[in-house]
Structure formats: C-alpha cells, structure tokens
Amino acid sequence: MKQAFAKQNPTPDGRSRRLKVSRWQPLFWRCALLFPFYDLIRFAAGSELYSYILLIPFISGYLVWLKRHNLPLASPPARGTAAAFLMPGRWCSSLTGWFSVPI
Numbered sequence: 176m177k178q179a180f181a182k183q184n185p186t187p188d189g190r191s192r193r194l195k196v197s198r199w200q201p202l203f204w205r206c207a208l209l210f211p212f213y214d215l216i217r218f219a220a221g222s223e224l225y226s227y228i229l230l231i232p233f234i235s236g237y238l239v240w241l242k243r244h245n246l247p248l249a250s251p252p253a254r255g256t257a258a259a260f261l262m263p264g265r266w267c268s269s270l271t272g273w274f275s276v277p278i
Contacts, residue, residue: 219228239246 215228219225
C-alpha cells in the first residue's frame with residue numbers, strides 16, 4: 176500500500192503533480208476568458224437586440240433560488256454522458272488536425 180501511495184504522491188510535500196496543475200487551471204481559464212467576456216458585455220450593453228444576454232445570469236440564479244430545496248445535495252459523476260460528448264468532439268477535432276496524438 177505504501178508503494179501505491181508513493182506513486183500517487185511523488186513530490187516531497189505529499190501533493191501529486193495533478194493536484195498542483197489543477198490548482199492553476201481555474202486561474203488560467205479566468206484570465207483567458209476575461210477579455211472575450213468583457214467584449215461580450217460591452218457588445219450586449221450597446222445593442223438593443225442583444226441586451227437580454229446580460230439578464231441570463233440573473234434569471235438563472237433566480238430559477239435556481241426557486242428550486243433550491245428540490246436540488247440534490249450530491250450526485251455521482253456521469254462518466255458515460257461525459258464520454259458520449261467527449262469522444263465525438265475529440266474525433267471531430269482530430270479530423271481538423273487539432274490533436275496530433277492518437278486517442
């Protein structure tokens with residue numbers, strides 16, 4: 176059992192490399208999407224037709240608030256559903272040349 180633990184936690188501080196990488200991913204995506212979201216907000220605020228885009232987060236929050244007592248506290252991961260969406264997307268992106276490494 177100690178060997179399995181050592182393989183999962185190869186660093187001296189006891190944290191796996193995957194955990195260290197996943198700690199920085201939200202910050203990366205937040206920074207990467209900051210300017211597109213800012214441009215979308217500016218575009219929607221200046222357009223009468225697309226101004227309803229700004230209401231979507233508030234309406235979604237209101238609907239979740241109405242059903243907050245009926246929402247499940249926890250649910251198992253839907254790996255089959257995720258694979259059903261991941262594999263066709265991965266296949267289509269491999270056709271366009273995005274992935275040079277085979278699956």
